[in-house]
Amino acid sequence: MRTKTTLFSILLILILLIGCKPNNEKNNSIEGIWKSIGYGKILKIDTNSYEYFDTTDISCLPAKEGDISEVKNTMQISNDTLTVKRGFSKYRYVRVNEFPEICQQNLKDKKDITYNFEVFANTFENHYAYLDLNNVNWDSLYKNSKNKINSKSTELDLYLVMEDMIESLKDNHGSIEPTDEIYELAENQIQSEIEDVETEELKEYGDFEIAGIVADYYLKEDLTKDSWLIKWGNMENNVGYIQIKTMFLYADLSLNESLVKENGFVSTYMDAFDSLDFEKQISKEVAGISKLMDTIMEDLKKTRHIIIDVRFNGGGQDVVALEILRRFNIDRKQIAVKKARHNNHYTKNTPIYLESAKNPYTKPVYLLTSQQSASATDMMALSSMELNNLKRIGSHTNGAISDALQKTLPNGWFFSVSNEIYTDKNNKIYENIGVPVHYELNYPDDRQTFFRSVANDLEKDKKNILNAINELQNE
Structure with a gap:
């Protein structure tokens, strides 16, 4: 009877150990779905590949992908937190059970002016690090900017509104890169507004x-x-x-x-x-x-x-x-x-x-x-x-000390936002000053x-x- 009980106990332990092994392997593996702490990113890692997604409250856009061998050496997992190292920077991710629902949805009209504005604004609302330092009233800036966008707005209108927002935010690394066509239209419009003003011809240096x-x-x-x-x-x-x-x-x-x-x-x-x-x-x-x-x-x-x-x-x-x-x-x-x-x-x-x-x-x-x-x-x-x-x-x-957090709009335009605060060892900030x-x-x-x-x-x-x-x- 004692022999039978002992054998049963051994079998039970073996079953439990075998059953636990896949979970332990999963927890120690970099494979899976990871959500960044800050930075607005989802990282999906499979056996042979990785893919980054830029996320906001209303969007999820593919950002970068490649072979896992390219980046595996920069990754380390500890206590179910994935750390990705780049230079002296460390980016931390937590594991999530499934791919976010918003990343599985079909993208809205990529050219929709209002949608692109909202993605842009949501990124700054969630990540811009200097609203308080620069005394920016975000709610007021957002509402005033949104009121300039309507169903008849063009891509040029969108670009000019975004440029005005970045200037109002005083973001040293904030930028928006539209298509060459839109940029040229904006430059021509600005030039036409100042061409009546007489200015002295002075040498300009690069x-x-x-x-x-x-x-x-x-x-x-x-x-x-x-x-x-x-x-x-x-x-x-x-x-x-x-x-x-x-x-x-x-x-x-x-x-x-x-x-x-x-x-x-x-x-x-x-x-x-x-x-x-x-x-x-x-x-x-x-x-x-x-x-x-x-x-x-x-x-x-x-x-x-x-x-x-x-x-x-x-x-x-x-x-x-x-x-x-x-x-x-x-x-x-x-x-x-x-x-x-x-x-x-x-x-x-x-x-x-x-x-x-x-x-x-x-x-x-x-x-x-x-x-x-x-x-x-x-x-x-x-x-x-x-x-x-x-x-x-x-x-x-x-x-302009903060890193520039690079993002992409649904319409394909690139933009960036200052999302980091650098200080000296005494916690003093030198941004702007x-x-x-x-x-x-x-x-x-x-x-x-x-x-x-x-x-x-x-x-x-x-x-x-x-x-x-x-x-x-x-x-």
């Missing part, structure tokens, strides 16, 4: 153009090679100078030369870049700038001090900015914290660290910034606050006015910088 003019004037010995995005070399008195035009475009993508000639470098580059999965985008950008910085630091290692000029740099990838800055960092340190808007709260804080270099440059470094130093360049300036051997000269940065300098040169706020003030007197510009350095050294 960011890269003015940066190149300044670098050519500053450099006594140009050591630049294999790059048109960064110029470096020596000024008088063994002072090193690095002119950084942008914080992206550094990946080696083996671009087709005929396509580059036909469509231009940036357009061809972005087409190739967008075809990569997130992990490769980050790794290739970092690899490209890292290789370049190895050469630059070797060339400038014997200088008295180094000037890094990012006054005309509109941004790019944060990881590129930090890869450059770490060459002046002696040990790993936390330099910032970020969190994302999630409903009426925020996601978990993500600490951001600046890695160290094997042989860092520890002599004085002077970072030149202006109101045109934006986005990833803001991030470089924010991070530089933790480097004791670095001082900032010029004027405060732009203050920008990162301050140690030595103020009071640059004009207006972009072209600033560019012309530099270009019209390059010697004065250089002397102002050198005088500022001299005063900082004598403090």
Whole structure:
């Protein structure tokens, strides 16, 4: 009798163990349906593929898909929470039992003006992180904007309303990208409204153009090679100078030369870049700038001090900015914290660290910034606050520090919203106000006015910088 009971007990235990095994495997598997904490995304993972969907309260749109092998190494599961890592960012997802019903419904008329407006507005209502900071009354802005849309509204009307909303929100990374046709119509309408106003014909400079003019004037010995995005070399008195035009475009993508000639470098580059999965985008950008910085630091290692000029740099990838800055960092340190808007709260804080270099440059470094130093360049300036051997000269940065949350409307237009809050280690926010300098040169706020003030007197510009350095050294 005891033998029979024992056998029965063993069989029961085996049955229970076997029955539990599939559930445990499921809980530890990345396969399934995942809902993001913040960011408005659904992630569907099968055995061999993944697919992202952008969601609002009223929409669910396919965003990106690919082979699971492309992104599997960036994913980690713990306690039924999936963490997806991209650069220093971590995006968290919780498992849901089934594909959301809204994602299974047939999409309404993709061109419907009112529906597209509502998707756009709902995204900003749920994710824009600076309503309070910018003193925006969302309910009033939404109602006033919605009243401009009716059954007779055109796509041009929709675009202009969205542009007005973004301007009212003061969203530094907010943008809307319609079709070329709609954009041209909007530009023509704006031009027709101002053509009666007489304006003085003044020279206008592009960011890269003015940066190149300044670098050519500053450099006594140009050591630049294999790059048109960064110029470096020596000024008088063994002072090193690095002119950084942008914080992206550094990946080696083996671009087709005929396509580059036909469509231009940036357009061809972005087409190739967008075809990569997130992990490769980050790794290739970092690899490209890292290789370049190895050469630059070797060339400038014997200088008295180094000037890094990012006054005309509109941004790019944060990881590129930090890869450059770490060459002046002696040990790993936390330099910032970020969190994302999630409903009426925020996601978990993500600490951001600046890695160290094997042989860092520890002599004085002077970072030149202006109101045109934006986005990833803001991030470089924010991070530089933790480097004791670095001082900032010029004027405060732009203050566009949040990442741009990229979204797509039902009609296919792309748009973005600032959904994250970056702070320094003391929880101070620099969005809008920008990162301050140690030595103020009071640059004009207006972009072209600033560019012309530099270009019209390059010697004065250089002397102002050198005088500022001299005063900082004598403090």
